[in-house]
Amino acid sequence: MGQKKIAIFGASGHGRVVADIAVCTGWDVYFYDDVAPLSGATLGMPYGGAFQDLVSDVDHFSAAFIAIGNNKLRLSLQRSLLDAGFYIPTLIHPASTVSSFASIDSGTVVMPGAVINAAARVGCACIVNTGATIDHDCLLEDGVHISPGAHLAGIVSIGKGSWVGIGASIRQQVRVGVNAIVAAGAVVVKNVEDNTTVAGVPAVKMR
Structure with a gap:
């Protein structure tokens, strides 16, 4: 072997x-x-x-x-x-920037240009895609996907299995629930419930 x-x-x-x-x-x-x-x-x-x-x-x-x-x-x-x-x-591209004070669990991939800052915690089997930024003290639970160019401000939490679309932005201290979807380009300024999809600027719940 x-x-x-x-x-x-x-x-x-x-x-x-x-x-x-x-x-x-x-x-x-x-x-x-x-x-x-x-x-x-x-x-x-x-x-x-x-x-x-x-x-x-x-x-x-x-x-x-x-x-x-x-x-x-x-x-x-x-x-x-x-x-x-x-x-x-874990697989971390050498062209990403990951703080030595962040934690990343097994099965997670961090793509080129991504930034994960101090005290961020990333669960297992996550995707932090190209050019995404995860700021200080964020929490990504297991199985989360942060798409290319999406940005999470400080102290954001993303629930298990949720997906943040390309180019989306999430304000500091916002909680996105479990199995939620943040649509491409959305600007999230308030908490997102479990099992819901939000879209728009500012983001609102989709029917």
């Missing part, structure tokens, strides 16, 4: 970005996906099979990573890999 050999489940565009970050941080990448990728889709990296093949190959890898966009499914599959005995790392 290679010392730095990682299996990435998910060969879509998001998976390829995650693979690039893994390569940048010293991993040898093998792709797995339930749908066999088209020729060239894995950036020249090997394809090992479907999810159950990955579970069976646990002894062949130093680590594994779930690289799919669906928050709920990403969390579920990460639990399955942990149960199977895989080590799940």
